[in-house]
Amino acid sequence: MSEPRPSSDHNGTRPEDFRHLVTVLDLVRSGRATTRPELTRRSGLGRTVINQRVAQLARHGLVEEGDLAQSTGGRAARQLRFRADGGLVLVAELGATSLTIGATNLAGEVVEFHDETCDIADGPDAVLGRVEALFHEILDKIGARSADVWGIGIGLPGPVEFATGRPIAPPIMPGWDGYPVRDRLGGAFDAPVWVDNEVNLMALGEVRAGSGSQHDDILYVKIGTGIGAGLVSGGRLHRGRQGCAGDIGHAAVLDDESIVCRCGNTGCLEAVAAGAALARDGTRAAETGRSSVLAEALRDRGRIEASDVVHAATRGDRTAVELLVTAAHHIGTLLATLVSFYNPSLVIIGGGVAKAGDLLLATIRQNVYQRSLPLATRELRIEQSTLHDRAGLTGAAFMVLDELFTPARLAQWLHATTPHGIPALADTTA
Incomplete structure (x- = not known):
């Protein structure tokens, strides 16, 4: 598994500046601010800092400029848009008797979806082997490559130690105790992987994109x-x-x-x-x-x-x-x-x-x-x-995106433009 890269980008950004970078990025990708003046008001950062960080995000393909916003009396500001189509997140929710998988864009929106019956008691090799096969089928179906995958989010029907991505003594998952889910999928797709309990992901999905x-x-x-x-x-x-x-x-x-x-x-x-x-x-x-x-x-x-x-x-x-x-x-x-x-x-x-x-x-x-x-x-x-049967998938995507866009992790992959190829990102502390 590859090692995380140094915590600064090739333009010499100081590590402490990544906090401001993430502040700007979060405001744009959540839609709470879509122009530089709005970013200045909502972030509390100065205009010079905002301009620098927007330029940096645009340079790395995370943000792009759009049409002029409606004028409020002065010079119209240029709208900013998060490039949600810049990559994909592969997501899977494993239930006791079902399997739901999908792919989302970088805004957490499901772009492809598949579900089928599955017995979690069949064990990790059989179940995760099926997950890997379905992930490849989805990539083929939407005309994407493995290199487009920025991260993978997995929900399991049992207790998960979030720091390691391993299920711990799950009552209904024989053979899964301590299984290295993160390592297996990270090695298969060369991308960082995060694993959590499926219901946690459903809750996250609802609070970020549902009721x-x-x-x-x-x-x-x-x-x-x-x-x-x-x-x-x-x-x-x-x-x-x-x-x-x-x-x-x-x-x-x-x-x-x-x-x-x-x-x-x-x-x-x-x-x-x-x-x-x-x-x-x-x-x-x-x-x-x-x-x-x-x-x-x-x-x-x-x-x-x-x-x-x-x-x-x-x-x-x-x-x-x-x-x-x-x-x-x-x-x-x-x-x-x-x-x-x-x-x-x-x-x-x-x-x-x-x-x-x-x-x-x-x-x-x-x-x-x-x-x-x-x-x-x-x-x-x-x-x-x-969100019904898509709550877990949506939450899994936001889990991955939230982890990728922490200041500490963004500093490790921004210079490469994509976190693909750095599965060890998931092993580092945010």
Whole structure:
């Protein structure tokens, strides 16, 4: 793996100047400032510094000038635009039973997308081998080269040590413990790779490009095969010391030793309310004749999945509705504690089970509003995800871009114009 390059560019930029460079770049790429006068007002930097940094960013192909902006009484300023088409980010979200991959531009916008079923329990060699093959297929499909890849973002359905990009004792991922995901993909594509828990990336995607874009403090809850949460505090993703913040699926909600979770403990939220639990309870309802709709699905397909329970509930099947309401009750009860503790302004519900819509949300809202402190719920909104199955991909892209555009890392690759070819960037401290 190649070594990071020296922390100054070939024009002799002082290391401390990269902080100003990133300030200007962030304002332009976020759209908060699109002219030099706006940059001066929003950044607090002088006109000379702004002109120098804009010229430097343009020289390296990150920013370009456009048409004249509308005049406000004086000389019209030239508009500035971030060159989002200057490179690509490859992204993948690995769930327990699904795989979603894509490519985004440098603005985090998904330009190509693919999803398929996948069993994470097949192990890292099989699953990541499939990810690599699909990445190459996507590059071919959009007419891009591996050299166009600026970075790779991966979301995994388990605890990830963010500093190393390695899953640590993931409950539902046999064979993945300590696996060097970053090293493997970085070597395969010669680009820096960052890895995080999939729900963290969904939360990041929503706060940067979804329903959380106007909120600084949000809680994203994914209800799929498992259950997890991502926390954004003060506009920044909160990972915790080792990167496992938000692992609410294994919080105990029942004192019942007969309900064994995949993590080995009993009474976990995931074991009583996640998609796998709905499928289990739905199968029992089909086999015992409590639900004619689910019994029909079992006869037709030979198995019951959470989506079958959701579908049956939307058709008015009483047993399926009861299963969903019971799951939502457990989820809402735990969320009420988190809302009082964390005091977010927005709770976003995502994942496959969230497709049940108001059948699920109504019970969750009821429990949260009844059990949380009044002050904590005064301005609280609880909504369904707006990015749906692209939240994780979008978040993975922003994870990569945010890491690439820190002052310390930008100083290591700016002189080369692209971070491609420097996979060791991900190993350095931002």
